[in-house]
Amino acid sequence: xxxxxxxxxxxxxxxxxxxxxxxxxxxxxxxxxxxxxxxxxxxxxxxxxxxxxxxxxxxxxxxxxxxxxxxx
Numbered sequence: 683x684x685x686x687x688x689x690x691x692x693x694x695x696x697x698x699x700x701x702x703x704x705x706x707x708x709x710x711x712x713x714x715x716x717x718x719x720x721x722x723x724x725x726x727x728x729x730x731x732x733x734x735x736x737x738x739x740x741x742x743x744x745x746x747x748x749x750x751x752x753x754x
Contacts, residue, residue: 689749693736702729706742707749 686707690700698719705715712730716723734740737748 686749689752692752693733695733695736699729699733699736702726703733703745706730706745 686700686704689695689703695703701719702715705718710718712723712726716726719726730742730745733745734742737745739745739748
């Protein structure tokens with residue numbers, strides 16, 4: 683498991699963005715993440731878009747790749 687506290691600080695993620703990121707790293711779909719976070723799938727997609735913007739990537743898989751590449 684990759685500790686996301688460093689990643690969260692590095693990219694200035696909010697608590698909710700970090701929550702969505704943790705579920706994404708577990709391989710969950712947007713619908714599954716939405717169920718666990720008790721929000722709509724569209725809200726999850728918005729969280730993921732914001733994460734992509736902050737990380738400078740353009741896809742869900744690129745988020746994961748960047749985390750793997752930047753971990754200490």
